[in-house]
Amino acid sequence: MIENKNQSKTALSQLGEFGLIEHLTKVFEINQETTIKGIGDDAAVLDFKDNKTVVSTDLLVEGVHFDLAYMPLKHLGYKAIVANVSDIYAMNATPSQVTISIAVSNRFPLEALEELFDGFATAAKHYQVDVVGGDTTSSQKGLIISITAIGYAKEEEIVYRNGAGDKDLLVVTGDIGAAYMGLQILEREKQVFLVNPNNQPDLDAYSYLIERQLKPEARNDVKKLLAELGVKPTSMIDISDGLSSEVIHLCKQSQVGCKLYEDKLPLDPQFINACEEFNIDSTTIALNGGEDYELLFTIKMEDFEKIKGNPHLSIIGYINPEEEGMHLITRENTQIPLKARGWNALQEETE
Template sequence: MIENKNQSKTDLSQLGEFGLIQHLTKNLKIQQESTTKGIGDDAAVLNFKDKKTVISTDLLIEGVHFDLAYMPLKHLGYKAVVANISDICAMNATPTQITVSLAVSNRFPLEALEELYEGITLASNFYKVDVIGGDTTSSQKGLIISITAIGVADEEELIYRDGAQDTDLLVVTGDIGAAYMGLQILEREKQVYLVNPNSQPDLEAYEYLIERQLKPEARTDIKKLLEELDVKPTSMIDISDGLSSEIMHLCTQSKVGCNLYEDKLPLDPQFINTCEEFNIDSTTIAINGGEDYELLFTIKMGDFEKIKGNPNLSIIGHMTQESEGVHIVTRANTKIPLKAQGWNSLKESEE
């Protein structure tokens, strides 16, 4: 068969990461009875005996997802585990095991991989997950890490992205935006170092932001907290790609709209001060920055009193009918359409 040299070629960056996934998987059909939930949520769900098994996989590539100029290998190992455990938490499940696969180039000695595994071991011990396998291979370019996380939950405990109703409240854990600003600090110091390798950075004023970037934590505490409060979210997702992107995912999957309130966003004082120093808008960063690994979820309006005033949780908006669209309501009470401008690894890698 003669190849058609003139066939059209679509650039991957036109689809974006999520568009590409949707395009490639649109013809896949569930064929196994044991597959309860396949592609389209934070983790897959498998039905084995009395417990549901949830599985999630993440890929981290040097130069795309991390920069070893300021990311210590020990921190990288820890963060790689956290990123995957966070997806299990987003299903309201309990993480139990992980597998770790590495592709490394010949510029990494044994000692470097030992340092990486120190972080992986530290995280697995802290979160009480077992490392049960994986793979190691060579890479022609840099370091690639793939981690698969496995968790369990009772069927009635599981929470998907598609359960939000049009009167539900939108809730987020912790604070947001700090991880992105930590990255900006590290990028700035990298540029200073390249000009003057003898300079010693003073990062004390940015300690919290840098910790949020280099050593984030997964919210494994939220499942128990919500149980104690007698609250079951109607939908849930973790914030890895930016708040705006995650809200859009919940709205798309649940077929609802949303009003997000600017004055309700939980922002750390160090984050606000650093945004002012960089002369950038804190709201823009808070809703578009990624890697916070906080949980975003919706609850029934009737559960308001149960979570009101809880220091771990902030009500930042409410869901509306799908026809009303997705908006952010500014401090001046102006409604602006919310656009998903969060992390897109396909687009970023092209730039």
């Protein structure tokens, strides 16, 4: 829940907007050389010298993107930063600054916002990004968070979605689907709690899945890993909306088709066990779950030997000509057209 009933509460009206901003933003430090001026003036001043600047914005709305019944505010702040810096890593760039804007209703006391900003600050420190601005305003509908992430890269380092070529290999980092199953477990426990508030769930068996939902991490290691391996991706995207959706984005932008192999999908054992418990198909969830914040990219066939056997990377398919279409090859060697079913359709199906 968002608050402990025994805590003291400070109404936001006691501080006013400028007092609130000053109070909440004192947790942020400036560490980047590219930050000339951060919070405290009409605009931030940044200097990237010979690098190209990359910018991405994301919006999180209470009741749509998060549920405060089981999402602690500190975790929410952390996850909001992760979702945005992940987009910068997906350009093969380095995030350096973020701006944070929130709209908040009067049901949130100052102490709740301090928790949220503690999460922002913890993530900013972990990913070495400076918080250089933002805005606060009131909301009639709960909590809304908007974050803009700014980063940089040499022009020759940047990787777009539209560079995949015929016979390129499809590669994914980490494992997929776990964040969605973490959400299913939290939703189930929420329903149990509503019926019996005295029930204390035992979630030890699902610790990895819940962590992937409540405290995901962005792949800040991949740019360095690929550079050390001597591999430059031909296209790249982060997996926030589900693997199949992201594969289709890459293929459409690159005007190519693909073959994706079911038996090559990287699945965590805890994820497989949870799918069996919920009696839902693990492949369906892995393809459509979303919020994994892993990276999906393509590499040239000749780079196969460089990444083969790397524990952080899985080759899950390859690119073919556009006219051949986009297909999933099942374990039975059946070819099925790849569809972007997405999170919402999946949610309806599993309810």
